[in-house]
Amino acid sequence: MSAGSEPFRDALDAAAxxxxxxxxxxxxxxxxxxxxxxxxxxxxxxxxxxxGMPAAEIINYLAAKAEPGLMAMPSGRFFxxxxxxxxxxxxAADWLVSAWDQNTFLRAATPAAAAIEEAAGRWFLDLLxxxxxxxxxxxxxxxxxxxxxxxxxxxxxxxxxxxDVDADGLAGAPAIRCLVGQERHDSIxxxxxxxxxxxxxxxxxDRQGRIDPAELDRALDRALNGSNGSAPTPLIVCLQAGNLxxxxxxxxxxxxxxxxxxxxWVHVDGAFGLWAAAVPEAAALTxxxxxxxxxxxxxxxxxxxxxxxxxxxxRDTQALRAAMSVNPxxxxxxxxxxxxxxxxxxxxxxxxxGVPVWAAIKSLGRDGVAxxxxxxxxxxxxxxxxxxxLDGVEVLNDVVYTQVSLAFGDDATTRAVTARIIGDxxxxxxxxxxxxxxxxxxxxxxxxxxxxxxxxxxxAVRRALAAVRG
Ligand SMILES: *Cc1c(COP(=O)(O)O)cnc(C)c1O
Numbered sequence: 300m301s302a303g304s305e306p307f308r309d310a311l312d313a314a315a316x317x318x319x320x321x322x323x324x325x326x327x328x329x330x331x332x333x334x335x336x337x338x339x340x341x342x343x344x345x346x347x348x349x350x351g352m353p354a355a356e357i358i359n360y361l362a363a364k365a366e367p368g369l370m371a372m373p374s375g376r377f378f379x380x381x382x383x384x385x386x387x388x389x390x391a392a393d394w395l396v397s398a399w400d401q402n403t404f405l406r407a408a409t410p411a412a413a414a415i416e417e418a419a420g421r422w423f424l425d426l427l428x429x430x431x432x433x434x435x436x437x438x439x440x441x442x443x444x445x446x447x448x449x450x451x452x453x454x455x456x457x458x459x460x461x462x463d464v465d466a467d468g469l470a471g472a473p474a475i476r477c478l479v480g481q482e483r484h485d486s487i488x489x490x491x492x493x494x495x496x497x498x499x500x501x502x503x504x505d506r507q508g509r510i511d512p513a514e515l516d517r518a519l520d521r522a523l524n525g526s527n528g529s530a531p532t533p534l535i536v537c538l539q540a541g542n543l544x545x546x547x548x549x550x551x552x553x554x555x556x557x558x559x560x561x562x563x564w565v566h567v568d569g570a571f572g573l574w575a576a577a578v579p580e581a582a583a584l585t586x587x588x589x590x591x592x593x594x595x596x597x598x599x600x601x602x603x604x605x606x607x608x609x610x611x612x613x614r615d616t617q618a619l620r621a622a623m624s625v626n627p628x629x630x631x632x633x634x635x636x637x638x639x640x641x642x643x644x645x646x647x648x649x650x651x652x653g654v655p656v657w658a659a660i661k662s663l664g665r666d667g668v669a670x671x672x673x674x675x676x677x678x679x680x681x682x683x684x685x686x687x688x689l690d691g692v693e694v695l696n697d698v699v700y701t702q703v704s705l706a707f708g709d710d711a712t713t714r715a716v717t718a719r720i721i722g723d724x725x726x727x728x729x730x731x732x733x734x735x736x737x738x739x740x741x742x743x744x745x746x747x748x749x750x751x752x753x754x755x756x757x758x759a760v761r762r763a764l765a766a767v768r769g
Contacts, residue, residue: 310354311398317362325374325747329724333367370727375748376755379729381543381571381600381701384745389604392658396650403651404641413640416653422660423610426668427576428589433612434619436643437598437652441570444595444611446490447623447645449535452564452593453494455618456533465621469495475533476500476522478515478563480549482508487537487568499537506734507547507697510538512554519561534563540585541572544733544740546679546700548572552587565591570609571744574601575700577668581676584699593619601672601701603746604655611643619643671746675701678753679743685757691764695738703741707764710737719763726752726759 342364352360371377373384385393399412406413420435438444453475457464460473477499479487491499500522503514515536523532536558538549551567558565567573567588573596576585588594593613598604613619616638624642641647663671683698686705695704707713717730717739731740741756 306354310358313355313358313362317358321362321366321369322373325371328371328374330371330374330376330727331721331724332370336368339364339368373745373747375745375752376726377745378741378743378748378756379727381541381597381742381744383597383600383603384747385605386603386659386662386746388662389602389655389659393605393655396652396654399651401651402648404647404649405639406637409640409651412651412654415657416640416651417637419653419657419660420610420612423656424612426660426665427573427594428585429576429594429612430589430614432616433614434616434638434643435653436611436613436619436623436640437656438609438611438644438646439607439652440599440609441484441568441595441597442486442489442609443645444570444597444609445486445537445566445568446493447611447619447643448566448593448595448613449490449494449496449537450622450645451613451615451619452535452566453496454622455592455615456531456535456564458618458621459531460533473533475535477535477537478502478518478522479537480504480508480510480539482542482544483537483539484543484568484570486570496535507545507699508539508542508734509547510549510554512550512557515554516557516560519557519563523561531562534558534561536563536565538565538567538591539572540567540569540575540588541700542702543742544702544704544731544738545696546572546698546702547696548575548584548699550587551585551590555587555590559590564593566593567591567595569594569596571597571600571742572700574668574672575676577665578672578676579669580673581700598656598659600744601675602656602659602668603671603744604659608652608655610656674746675743675748678748678750679703679741681750681753682741682743682756685753686760689757689761689764691768692760695733695736701743703743704731704733704738705741705760706736706738707767712767713737713739715767716760716763719766720759723759723763726756728756728760 372382401409401412403409403412462472479499481501481504502518503511540548555565575581596610598608599606620642679701680698683694683703686692687694693706707716729740731738
């Protein structure tokens with residue numbers, strides 16, 4: 300069958316129609332799903348069909364049956380977790396990526412996809428003020444971006460200690476000490492576990508969840524004390540841009556200075572916080588960020604690119620390419636100096652995930668990216684200001700970025716208010732635990748969130764609190 304035949308047109312037209320209807324329903328719809336996965340299992344399950352169904356009919360069926368079970372994550376009233384929506388250019392580019400079906404692992408085989416990703420990578424470094432010599436890889440999310448950056452760091456610290464991890468693995472290797480802030484994201488632990496590095500040592504953090512540089516200094520001293528002094532001790536420090544509860548940023552300049560004084564390698568998890576570096580007025584939050592060795596972020600969060608899209612940047616290009624490359628016989632390599640896409644990521648076969656990033660940045664420009672992030676920050680601080688004026692609402696964090704954590708007296712009240720807000724469905728906010736308390740957490744990450752949405756959020760909290768108090 301040729302790719303030009305009608306079935307594609309009918310199915311794609313149907314998909315575009317349903318997608319547009321879904322997106323246009325966002326400003327008005329109940330945010331939470333109306334049914335559970337179990338409720339839907341009969342619609343999508345049943346016995347395996349013996350025969351097929353035309354593509355366009357399937358799309359119509361999918362859209363109709365899935366509709367009540369969808370969460371309005373692309374809504375401006377969705378404040379749960381850091382999710383983000385999709386910019387029109389990024390979403391449409393993502394569709395093209397699927398239609399193009401380019402397995403983007405070799406530059407020579409998929410030159411358009413490779414060139415677009417390389418441009419997106421350079422723009423990304425420029426936007427965030429990261430070292431221009433870094434390699435940039437497009438992965439599935441910040442978890443894999445953390446994994447990839449830390450794999451490069453692992454390769455480097457072991458190579459510096461005279462150990463070839465590719466050939467000899469980890470058994471018998473010099474011990475690697477990993478230090479993280481007490482409030483790092485769990486995905487750091489996951490990445491270290493995937494890498495065989497075990498559980499990291501946690502360094503105390505302050506009330507906002509920022510790593511304490513003096514404590515880091517002491518922890519690094521202790522790690523070096525245990526070493527024999529002949530070979531360098533492999534040391535890795537993971538810092539964080541954007542704490543999930545407070546939005547706080549580790550003090551990069553001090554922490555990296557301390558880490559470098561101990562010859563440690565520094566990785567930064569900036570899944571949503573790294574984008575603060577695009578906002579000139581927020582420069583204080585990310586001062587010194589560029590002095591790290593590797594950086595992980597998500598494009599599917601603050602940049603508002605569709606899932607799934609994470610980005611990793613690594614200054615030590617040799618370490619990254621060594622950690623991620625293989626040379627099977629079927630890969631006829633481009634002889635140029637530029638890396639092939641597969642050398643920068645854990646996968647071999649992969650879509651050109653950087654294309655929607657390119658489209659997002661192209662559609663906004665440098666100023667537009669800054670304005671988008673600035674707007675998210677302004678909405679968060681407006682929310683915090685208006686909520687803190689309400690009787691019985693405690694704003695627990697210094698609102699420096701896009702996150703607000705609230706409590707309403709005791710844990711039971713906070714949980715009840717959270718459940719009430721979610722049940723009402725006008726907005727969605729998530730319950731969480733932070734520093735020993737139940738909290739209601741608000742994340743502002745959708746590019747469409749406007750003043751009206753902020754007003755609805757304030758109203759939803761006020762009504763829920765009044766109802767719970769009776
Ligand atoms: C979301 C997040 C991650 C994980 O990102 P995924 O895209 O879910 O893999 C890591 N760190 C922080 C701080 C996050 O907010």
